[in-house]
Amino acid sequence: MKSRVIYCTKTGHSRKIARAIAQELQVQAEDIKTGPVLKDVDLLFIVGGIYAGKSDPAMLGYINNIDGSMVRKAALVTSCASKKQKQGMLRELLESKQIEVVADEFLCQGSFLFVGLGRPNKADLSHAIAYATRVVAEVQKQIEN
Numbered sequence: 001m002k003s004r005v006i007y008c009t010k011t012g013h014s015r016k017i018a019r020a021i022a023q024e025l026q027v028q029a030e031d032i033k034t035g036p037v038l039k040d041v042d043l044l045f046i047v048g049g050i051y052a053g054k055s056d057p058a059m060l061g062y063i064n065n066i067d068g069s070m071v072r073k074a075a076l077v078t079s080c081a082s083k084k085q086k087q088g089m090l091r092e093l094l095e096s097k098q099i100e101v102v103a104d105e106f107l108c109q110g111s112f113l114f115v116g117l118g119r120p121n122k123a124d125l126s127h128a129i130a131y132a133t134r135v136v137a138e139v140q141k142q143i144e145n
């Protein structure tokens with residue numbers, strides 16, 4: 001099964017999370033700014049933050065330009081200070097390209113000004129890794145059946 005991990009970041013949190021997940025899956029975390037080309041991806045982890053309630057426009061733009069037939073399934077990993085806001089627009093965009101999105105989105109505590117100082121921390125990264133490992137196992141099972 002082919003998994004890829006892409007991220008977009010303004011302050012480095014998503015990079016940290018993406019690298020932790022990628023290391024566990026023995027792949028590279030790829031910054032969308034480098035324009036990763038996606039091909040025959042079974043599971044795409046998309047890691048990004050929330051800014052003024054939304055995903056980074058750069059992430060939305062990147063996903064808008066991908067070929068939906070090259071990605072079987074996507075999983076959203078979201079870093080935000082509130083630990084409440086999901087990447088709804090990104091989910092809709094992926095689904096509009098017929099890319100199935102894992103229902104369970106991982107919300108990771110980020111930080112902004114005085115909220116969530118020091119987050120994501122080691123425990124947050126462990127939780128992100130546990131989420132990714134579980135999703136990989138679920139998708140692997142679906143592919144086999």
Ligand SMILES: Cc1cc2nc3c(=O)[nH]c(=O)nc-3n(C[C@H](O)[C@H](O)[C@H](O)COP(=O)(O)O)c2cc1C
Pocket residue numbers: 008009010011012013014015048049050051052053054079080081082083084085109110111112
């Ligand atoms: C300009 C700006 C706007 C933000 N707006 C929100 C927001 O609306 N809701 C929220 O929960 N966090 C908000 N945050 C916090 C970020 O989502 C959080 O710091 C996240 O971890 C950033 O990820 P990154 O370091 O990968 O860019 C904002 C941060 C910045 C810098």
